[in-house]
Every structure is written in C-alpha cells, then in structure tokens.
Amino acid sequence: MSVRIGLIGAGRMGMTFAHHLVNSVAEAELAAIADAHGKTAANAAAQFGVESTYSDYRSLLEQKDIQAVVIATPTNTHPEVIRASAVAGKHIFCEKPLALSLPECDAAIAAVNSAGVKLQLGFMRRFDAGYAGAKKKIEQGVIGKPVMFKSTGRDPKRTSLEFARRENSGGLIADMAAHDFDLARWLMGSEVAQVSSEGGCLVYPELSQAGDIDNAVINLKFANGAIGNVDVSRNAVYGYDIRTEVLGSEGSLIISKIRQTPILVLTRAGVTHDTVPYFMERFAEAYAAEIRDFVACIREDREPAVTGQDGRCAAAIGIAATRSLDEGRPVKVSEVEQ
Amino acid sequence: MSVRIGLIGAGRMGMTFAHHLVNSVAEAELAAIADAHGKTAANAAAQFGVESTYSDYRSLLEQKDIQAVVIATPTNTHPEVIRASAVAGKHIFCEKPLALSLPECDAAIAAVNSAGVKLQLGFMRRFDAGYAGAKKKIEQGVIGKPVMFKSTGRDPKRTSLEFARRENSGGLIADMAAHDFDLARWLMGSEVAQVSSEGGCLVYPELSQAGDIDNAVINLKFANGAIGNVDVSRNAVYGYDIRTEVLGSEGSLIISKIRQTPILVLTRAGVTHDTVPYFMERFAEAYAAEIRDFVACIREDREPAVTGQDGRCAAAIGIAATRSLDEGRPVKVSEVEQ
Amino acid sequence: MSVRIGLIGAGRMGMTFAHHLVNSVAEAELAAIADAHGKTAANAAAQFGVESTYSDYRSLLEQKDIQAVVIATPTNTHPEVIRASAVAGKHIFCEKPLALSLPECDAAIAAVNSAGVKLQLGFMRRFDAGYAGAKKKIEQGVIGKPVMFKSTGRDPKRTSLEFARRENSGGLIADMAAHDFDLARWLMGSEVAQVSSEGGCLVYPELSQAGDIDNAVINLKFANGAIGNVDVSRNAVYGYDIRTEVLGSEGSLIISKIRQTPILVLTRAGVTHDTVPYFMERFAEAYAAEIRDFVACIREDREPAVTGQDGRCAAAIGIAATRSLDEGRPVKVSEVEQ
C-alpha cells in the first residue's frame, strides 16, 4: 500500500520534493500540501493533482490518513514543525539543516524520539551515485585508510540578502558547507573535532550589510587525527560546482561532475563543454533517491540512513566553524555544545 | 486530459516504454498491455498497475478508449501491427526499425497516411540532450558547413543467435547502425546517397552460423558531397559506447558519454572511471523525452519529429550498406529502391 | 664516439631534425647541412653552429667524415637522394614518405640493400609515448585480439596549392594518411589488403584546381580479416587533431592528445581548454626519439625499427586508396603492385 504523504512548504525545494513524490516514487502518494501562502499551496496542488491544501500546516497534520510529512519550510520554522509533526504521529522527512541552534536540534530530536516516529534529514548527496559509490569503495578498502578530506561547494550566484542574514540561513558556512560537513563525517568515518575558518565578503559587498560573507575556507581536524578542508563560495559564475576528494593511504577518490551535456565543441576558441547549472540538475536523481528511501524506511519499518543526529552533528560543525570565523581562532566542536 | 495508451509488446523495450509512460509523462495513462505471451502482459500490468491485458494485440486495438499505441514487438511484426493500429484509428509510436524491407515500410506508411493517424519512430537519440544540443549548434552555425560525419555504435556483448539472423534483425549493420544512419541524415542535413561497407565475424564465430557479423565500418557519401563513416561492433566488452562527431568548416562537435558515475579512482593502477553499462542507462532520459513528445504531438495535434519517412530512409541506408557488404562494392541508396 | 650526420634539406622538417640532432641526441653531431637554396643552408648552419654547408647535396655526400644523412627534401627527390647517399656509403634517415611511386620505392630500397647501409623512415608516431605504449599493451594482450583500427588525422589548415598537386604530395590521402596506414599495419599486426575511399573538396574550392581534395574517409580490410577506417581532413581549424583507436576482443585503446597546456578556464562561456597547434608540438618528443634511435641503430649496428619496406607498404596503401577514390570502387593493395 502507498504511503500517504503531506508536503509542508511549497517553495523551490518543496516543489522539487513534490515532483519526485509524484513521478519517482511508486509507493508514495502526495496527499496534501500546506504552505503559509495559501495560494502557493493551491497552485502546487493543481500542478500535481493533489486534493487537500492548507495555509496552516497544523491542519494538514490533523488529516488522519497522512502517515508522513516532507518539511521544506524556512529553516527557522523546522523545530516547531518537526515537533508538531512528531506529536501528530507523522513520520518526518526534513530538508537540511535540521535547525540553526543546537538546543533547537535537541528539542526536535527529543520530540521525534518521544513520539516514536522516523526522522530523515535531507542530505541528498549521500544518495548520489557518485557519493554512494565512493562510500562503498572506501568501505571496500580501495584507498586504504582515509587521511584527508577535501570538498568544494560553490553556487553560481549569491542568495537573497534576506536569506543571507544569520538568523535565517545561519550564514554562508552553516548554510552551504552543511552538506560538506555531513560528507566529511560520513566518508571519513570519524567525527569532526575542530575547525578553523577564514572568510570574507569579496565579491558582493551588499552581503556584508546582511552580516554575511561570500567565500570561506575551513580546515578540519577529525577525532581520529585525519585532516581536511572545505571551501565554499557564492561566485562560481560558471556553474554549480561541487567536488569532493578523499585521499587515503593507498589512493584517492574524486567525486566531481561539472559537465552537463555530453557535447564537446571544438572551435578556434579551443575545446569547450557546458556546466551543470544548479543543484536541481546536479542532484536530481539524488533527490528522488532520498525520498524513495524515506518511503521505503516507513514501509519496511527501518531507521533512515540520515538521522536527526546526523543533522545535529552537521549543525554543530557549522556553528563551530562560524564561531572560528568570528573569533579568528580554531574552535573545538565540543566548545559549541556548552 | 490524459492520452490513454496501449502498449503492444512487453519485452525489454516495451517495459522501458511502460516505465516512462507511467513515471515520466504526466499527460499519458498506460491503459492496456498486450503481449503474445499472456503471462508477460499480465506481469507487466501488475507491475505498473494496468487493468487491461491481452495476449492478442488486436483485442487491445478494439478497446475504444485507447487513443494511441506504443509498438515494441519484434521487428518483423511491425508492418502488420502498424497497419492494424492505423486501421483501428490509433496514433502510433513504433520502436525502430520501421521494418526490414522497403515495401513493408511503404505499406506501413501508406496505412498510416490513409488512416490519418500519427506515426513516430523510436530514434530516441534525437531527444538526447547531447544530440539535440549538437543539432541546435549546427543550425546556429557554430561549426560552419558540416563536411564529415563520424559515428561509433558499440554494444558490450553480442545479441542472441536467433535475433542475429537477418530475417529477424536485418543483420548487424541494419540493426545497430540504424540510429547512426538516422543521425547522419538529421545532423548533416543531407541524404545519404551511397554507402560502402567492410565487416567480418571476428570475435564471436557462432554469429557467422547465424549469417551475421560482429564488426563493420561503413563509408557514407551524402547527396551534398559530404562524407562520413560509421563503425559498429558487438564486442565493446568495456561498456556501451556511442560517440558521434560532426566536423565542419569552422569546427567540430563531439557527442560522447562513456562515463557513468562521477567518481575518479586514483590508485597505483592509474586513474580509472566506470562506463555506461548499456543503452537503458545511456539514453534513459531520451526514452522518456521521446515518449513525452509523442504524447504532446497527439495533444497538440502536430506532426511527430521523427516520422515514418525517417524510418524508411534509415532502413534504406541499412539495406544498401548490407548489400555493399555482400557484394563488395559501393552501393547507391537509390539502387535498393528498385 | 659521436655519429657525424649531414642534413639534406633545411626546410621546416629539416630544421626540426637539426634542432633535435643538436639538442636531444648526445651521441650525434650535426656536421654539415645541404640545401638547394645555399642561403637556407647557411642560415641553418649559423643557427646550429655547423661549419660545412652546401647547395648541392652531392658535395655533402663527398665529405668523408660524415657517416649518415638525414633527408628532408621534397618527396619527389627522395629516390635520387637516397640512391646517391647509399652509393656514398652513408646510413640514411629519410622523412616520410619514401617515394610517390612503388618503382621508386623499390629502386631506393635496392640501392640501400646493395650498399649495405641502414635506412630508417620517418614514421615518428611509433616513437611517441602514446603509440609506443599502445603497441606494448597490445602485445601484452590487454585488449585481446585487435579487430578494428580507427584513425583520425587532421590538419588545422590546407597545404599550399603547389604542394597539393599529386606529383608533389601524392594528394591528400597519400600525404596525410601515410602515418595512419603505417600505424594500421604496425598496431594491428597484419597487412592492409584492401581499401575503399570516399572524399571530396568540401572546404577549400581552390584545392580542386590543384587536383586535390580536403577530406576523405578510407575503409580498410586487413589480411587477417580485421577492418578499419581512417579519416583525414585539412580543416580542423580548432587545432592539430590526431586520434587512433584499436578495438579488440577484450577492450580498446585510444591514443589522443588534443589539449596543449594544463589549464582549464571556467567562465560563463563554459569550461574550455586549448588545443595542440600543430605536429611540431604534438610530436616534439617523438621526433627527438626517432632520431635518437636512428643514431643508436648506427652505433649498435642494428636494424632500424622503421624500414624502407615499411615506407613502401605505406606508400602502396596510399596509392591504392587514391585509386579507390578515383575509380569509385574498393581496390586491393595487391592491384597497385602490378
């Protein structure tokens, strides 16, 4: 039997999830859509042939035949929506990040645990064929012992100034590098113990008025002694550029896909190919796969591959790395726990 | 309103189309499945939640609420099924090739024209982002005047001996190079006027007992003077390898995608990446796109992008190239018309 | 002790050889330069610090302390210069092609054999790390049994109209594809038995006035049943583009280097790299290596790796492929022997 799912938040990410729920997951049914802007919910519902729409997500939660929710609301509402969903007994898929503060993360996780529902975080890269394949190869010992983690995350343009404010996005590092921090823990098989950041507002001066930066590099020190570096940028004007490398004692793995279509153009200007425009294109299949796996977890009653705790760990690293930037010193992740 | 579609033939290709009809084309509904093996039809129907199944496709054609059919039966049945579908007033999507002989092509086209239904041939490469992008760049003049066409089509393994027989597949050249011949006409903007083949049974001796070969090269001469070459092989044991190049007076375009996942493995053995396993992976999106466009043609009452005449032209080139192999001489495509 | 070498012909290729003799071959000494244009010889001598210069190569051959000559004169003079050099007892390195006709090839080889001197032909690709490595891998069985040979040879611009005339260059196919024909025999380990060409003057109409074409494709049939195709073009305006592939029963080898410098440029225009401009850049190390090996053959009294017979075989294939173009039919290489 299909899992009936309610979507909460029908913005850009919400619509991505709606698309995959309808088209890529045979065992799921998109049963209702809630969005604070009722008209947004209605439009989405019309597009995907969904009957129930709400402007208040709490009404959606009252719909008894809904077993699970996909939360794609603004980050600062995640804790509240997660808590309410858990209380309503719905299984929860929540877009990353879990929350902007650790107490909020803890409260959300506690609510989920207390209700006995499942919670999966939206670190979709783990479901990408490249990253999943790399994880498998590491486990097979192809590169020996992993000793260095490198990751690059670049957007082709800056965010809105509204979103850039720390109270909304957590700032560049917490927002963009969250995926890289999650990959770091997962691929290296060790927790990030300490971070050290440099950054600046170098391309979009208006971002500094919103208190944000546009470029950063973050050194990582893992609990097992391994090291790493993450760089993030908002000015990869050439495309959406996500690359990760894990260097081990016996080799290295590079996961990188910057080319979109399989055309090479050879002219007097040289040899040229295009680029992946944005995350929807780069991770289209990963978004489908993570939702599919969430639905399978419900049907098979198993724990999601990406948990609330994973969300909390990535958040903690982001908070520590942001503090490192602010204070100009290495920050232990354990410091931000206190 | 959705276009209700009946699938005729639920083998490997039929299942591919069923998958895309159900998952990738919002405006279509897979309403019935017919397969000469009733159990195959029933299994497919169960998998995709289809109610009506038939072991005789003619029964499917009697179902009034079906507007269109997707034909994925063995090639030698195409003419008959097309004719019957046309007579029944159904729009037709037919997997390539149209037919193995030109009289059969002509009869099928005539039946379609007489019934006033639409016929689209399954040359899915035209819907691939690589090939479609190349066509656009040629039209934009990026490479000037196209003067040479090169195309490589390689399967990772041989076909069954049964399929290899000329009466079933048309033989290696007609079967495998059909896509390349279609691309040749389409990308070069000129008809293929003459072909000259060399080939042999070089890797799988058992194929020669079925009267087939496993490797061939075919020179092309276009009506406008341009030239080309197509090579096909059944022994690309490393993967599914499809590459095309159009060299023009001002540059060249290469369409090639041999890599499957975005992982590079760097070890003492060198730098390695994987390969695309087979056509379902390489052209997954193209199959979805061609079916989507077929449905759109019906809804918008426009002519399909790949017509019965396109199917006939590719067949004629294949027949001429096979004759060239048999007779050891260049063969004009006009010769096989007579 | 150094091998003292005389250079005959100080044009573009002659200067390339002079450079490598002076800079890359410790065991050789460039002792004299002859060029029909005395001033050209003098300039070259000044540039490379060579004492003796001649406008008549026969005077150079009289210089007793010269053990070997490098011949880089126009092709139609090769037979005469080879014969005279052999009679003078000099070992001979001759730039490809050996000669434009088979009787001339035979006469040159006979003179060399009769004099007991060494003759090496300038098929430098065999000394390229890419091609030499591929040969080794084929011998190691990495790709199983070779069954298909593919080769692309493209110049970034047309030759002079004077050179284009068949009496000077042999025409496009004999001139450009000579290297590919040599590779075909060498890499496939089988003689080319039959060829079938298509070609045209498609980009530079003025070439047709010189009796030449600018693009051609040539199908190959090997004595052992293997097949192949060579394409050549004068209009690769994007750079110098040489690619070869050998497909075997267990894999494939691709030798291709189109990129010159290790810079990728990522901008809104996409991802771009430069191209190899011309043969001097692509094969700089191969030219040095072949001359080095020629000198080593003299010092170690061993047979050169590329012989007069190799030159004759490549010439025969070129003549047959040109006849195929002229007569519009497959031509057996044995036909042109008569």
Added chain:
Amino acid sequence: MSVRIGLIGAGRMGMTFAHHLVNSVAEAELAAIADAHGKTAANAAAQFGVESTYSDYRSLLEQKDIQAVVIATPTNTHPEVIRASAVAGKHIFCEKPLALSLPECDAAIAAVNSAGVKLQLGFMRRFDAGYAGAKKKIEQGVIGKPVMFKSTGRDPKRTSLEFARRENSGGLIADMAAHDFDLARWLMGSEVAQVSSEGGCLVYPELSQAGDIDNAVINLKFANGAIGNVDVSRNAVYGYDIRTEVLGSEGSLIISKIRQTPILVLTRAGVTHDTVPYFMERFAEAYAAEIRDFVACIREDREPAVTGQDGRCAAAIGIAATRSLDEGRPVKVSEVEQ
C-alpha cells in the same frame, strides 16, 4: 657568447639542471661541476662531457672563466654557498628554498646585493606553460578579481627520514608547500598575511620519529582580504599530483596535469589512464625554461623573474605555517619577522 656555468651539487636536482644546461640552453656551457663527494662530481662530469670537477665548491668559485653558478646543494648549505658565490662575483641560480631561516635569507640576499650579482630562485612552476598561461589570463582579467587560491601538492612517497628532520628540510610544510606559497603570492597578486595549519603523521609513523608529518592543510589569508588553502601530502601513491586553482569574481582557472601519456585503456575494469610519476616528468620543460631564462637574464643584464626576495617571502610563509601547526593557532606572517 655562451655563459659559462659551474654546477655546485650533483645530486638528483643537480643532475636535472646539468641535463638542461647541456641539452636545452644553447647559450650556456656547463664548464665545471663541484660536489662534496668528489666521485659524484666526476661521474656527472663524465656523463655530460665537462672537464673541471671539484670536491670543494670554493675551488670551482676560483675558476675565473665561470660567470655563474647553479646551486643544488642541501638547503642548509645554501646561505654559505650563495654568500661565497656572490663574493666571487658569480651570478647565482639557487634551487628552492633559499634558506630555512629568515636571518639566513637576509644574509644571502645582502651578500648578493652587495656583490651586485644576480640571484634567481628555483620556483620552476612559474615557467610551466600551465602556470605561466594562468598568470597571463589573470592579468588579462579572464576571471575578474581573484578571491580564492587553492593548491594541492602531493608526492608519491615519503622522503628519507634524514631529509624529513626540520633542520634539513624545514619539515613537510616548509619543504613541499614552498612552491604553493610562491604561486599564491604570484598568482593572487597579494602577500600572504596569515596562515592556519592542521596536519598529522597519518600514513608513515616513522616520520614522526624524525619530527615530521606527512599530511597538512593550510588556510591562507591574503593582505588584500582574499583567502586560500594549500594541502600537501607524501602519500599520493598513485602518482605526482600538483593542482592549483584560482577562483575569481568572473570565473576560475584550474592548472592540473595528472595524466602522463595520451593512452586511454578501456576494459572490463573501466576506463583507465596512467599518471605523471614525479616532478622531473611533470616539470621537465619548466626546469629547462627557468635555466634558459636565468642565462638570458645574464646575457641581457636584466633582473631574474624569481628573486631572492621571492625566496624569502615563501620561506616566511612556510615558517609561519609550521609555527601555526606547532602552536595550534593562526599565525600572522609578520610575527615570524621578529
């Protein structure tokens, strides 16, 4: 007239320079070789046909007809050899690093200035076609304003334990990242103001006994606000891996060459190519070019492109980055000046 050059130090790097002086620089003559091991000097002299050899470099400096020296002795002897060479009035090419401490750097530079001779440091990457081309593109504005510098430097194996000791090599960061620090200043057009390192002895435990590490990441903060990261490793067992990227406001440049020969191997194991084995292969042409330019500076009486000051700046960054590793905090480069 040729510049007569004496080589001081005939170990691995010395032999590289000897090779290029003899084979790649027409305007130079290798006139003498000194090595503390007289036999090493004699062997090198025999190989390159050099007459004078010395076991004491001071004797070489007394040879009046020598205009310049190439210093390739152990780093800890650089200051003394530079000073003596300067006093003897010889122009100086010195392999990097200039010295291990800043006072030594200052003394060497002062001696050079006082003697009025030229001093060029061996940062050969600036002469590589990739890096030189990137510098030019940055100056042309191709990527707008540079905002992030990334560089990876990896050796395929560890150094000797003797060399690894800080008093000999300066430790991993100072030794390996020196090239990257020089590139950082040069390509970004701004001084490195602050560094922050993480590192560890993760693959070769024996290195820790020599007081060294095998992997490190170093964040950079430039004087103009730009940021960067350098990673270095001794365990790239797959080959010699040098990559650099400069991200700007309008695009990015990546300089990377990991592939050695132009062969792709396609088998059931995937698609594989080889790797550059070590620095001699990767930078062969750059070594030739830097020596050629040094000779040209002498002949044309112009200032070398890479000066003693450049050597001092790279050393200062290395010292600061090593202190950052030791003290677990960001270190301003200005701190190590005091």
